[in-house]
Amino acid sequence: MKTGLQVIIISSMLSLFSCGEEVTTPKPRGYYRIELPERKYSMFDPAGCTYKFEIADYIIPVPDTNRLSESCWWYLVMPKINGQIYLTYKPLHGDINKFLDDTHTLVYKHTSRASSIDEQVISFRPGVSGVLYTLGGQAASSTQFYVTDSVHHFLRGAVYFNAPPNADSLAPVQSYVREDILHMLKTLEWK
Numbered sequence: 459m460k461t462g463l464q465v466i467i468i469s470s471m472l473s474l475f476s477c478g479e480e481v482t483t484p485k486p487r488g489y490y491r492i493e494l495p496e497r498k499y500s501m502f503d504p505a506g507c508t509y510k511f512e513i514a515d516y517i518i519p520v521p522d523t524n525r526l527s528e529s530c531w532w533y534l535v536m537p538k539i540n541g542q543i544y545l546t547y548k549p550l551h552g553d554i555n556k557f558l559d560d561t562h563t564l565v566y567k568h569t570s571r572a573s574s575i576d577e578q579v580i581s582f583r584p585g586v587s588g589v590l591y592t593l594g595g596q597a598a599s600s601t602q603f604y605v606t607d608s609v610h611h612f613l614r615g616a617v618y619f620n621a622p623p624n625a626d627s628l629a630p631v632q633s634y635v636r637e638d639i640l641h642m643l644k645t646l647e648w649k
Contacts, residue, residue, distance in 0.1 A: 492539065492630060492631055493538075494539065494630070494631070494634050495514070495515075495516040495538045495539070497514050497515075497516075497638070498514065498515045499512040499513065499514055499515065499641065499645075500512065500513065500515060502519055504519070504521075504530060504532065506529065506530070507529070507530035507547065507649075508530070508547075508549070508610075508611060508648055508649045509530070509547065509611065509613060509646060509647070509648055509649060510646075510647055510649060511642045511643070511645045511646040511647065512641060512642060512645040513534060513638070513642055514638045514641075516536060516537075516538050516539075517534045517535065517536055517543075517638070518534075518535045518536075518537065519532050519533070519534055519535075520532065520533045520534075520535050521533075522544075528546070528547075528548075529547075530547040531544075531545060531546050531547060532544075532545045533545075536635070539619070539631050539634070539635070540619055540620045540621060541617060541618060541619040541620060541631070541635065542617075542618055542620075543615050543616070543617050543618075543635075543639070544615060544616045544618065545613065545614070545615045546613070546614045546615075547611070547612070547613050547614075548612040548613075548614075549610060549611065549612075550606070550608075550609060550610050550611060550612055554606065554608055554612065557604075557606075557612045557614070558604075561589075561602075561604050561614055564602070564616070565591050565593070565602050568593050568597040568598065568599060571595060571596045571597045571598065572593040572594060572595045572596075572597035573594045573595030573596075574592075574593070574594035574595065575591060575592070575593050575594070576591070576592045576593075576594070577589050577590075577591055578590045578591075578592065580603075580605070580640075580643060582643060582644050582646070585607040585648060586605055586607065586643065586646050586648075587605065587606065587608075588603060588604045588605035588606055588643075589603065589604060590602075590603045590636075590639070590640070590643075591603060592636070596624070598618060599616045599617055599618050600617060600619075600628065600632045601616070601617040601632060601635065601636050601639060602614075602615065602616040602617070603615050603616075603639060603643065605643055605646060607648055610648065611648050613646070615639065617632070617635055617636075617639070619631065619632075
């Protein structure tokens with residue numbers, strides 16, 4: 459009987475001493491896995507516009523019908539990844555510096571939220587050169603660009619996603635879209 463009482467006392471004491479507060483470790487925030495569409499390209503040749511290029515098949519071109527839009531302005535909608543590329547086209551009449559300044563202003567409006575702005579000069583062949591901007595941090599637009607032949611044509615684009623600008627969660631999608639933009643610009647032809 460004495461042994462049974464000792465067992466009860468020892469197990470009661472172990473129970474009391476093992477009842478301390480449980481230390482919990484918060485789990486890191488998770489993000490949904492984004493299934494990126496397979497790439498296949500087709501020619502985008504909008505009627506009445508002086509440019510054409512290849513776009514990925516998951517992109518749906520929609521004319522910009524905003525009251526302030528001009529001819530050959532497009533939304534390249536990416537419904538599978540919840541984003542779009544805004545394209546604006548301007549014919550040049552000796553006013554390239556105005557459009558370069560406008561582009562610079564529009565890109566650098568993001569400095570309050572962007573942790574960095576990298577400028578990559580791109581030149582694929584004579585008549586197709588410009589700058590690809592990569593904006594780091596929490597900027598609303600992570601990628602912007604312009605291409606021009608410096609005499610007749612100026613095409614500008616900006617990528618936006620319909621999601622909070624969380625650089626960590628959007629990084630794979632931004633990288634994926636940037637590759638498609640480079641393909642688009644490599645295949646660009648002025649008409």
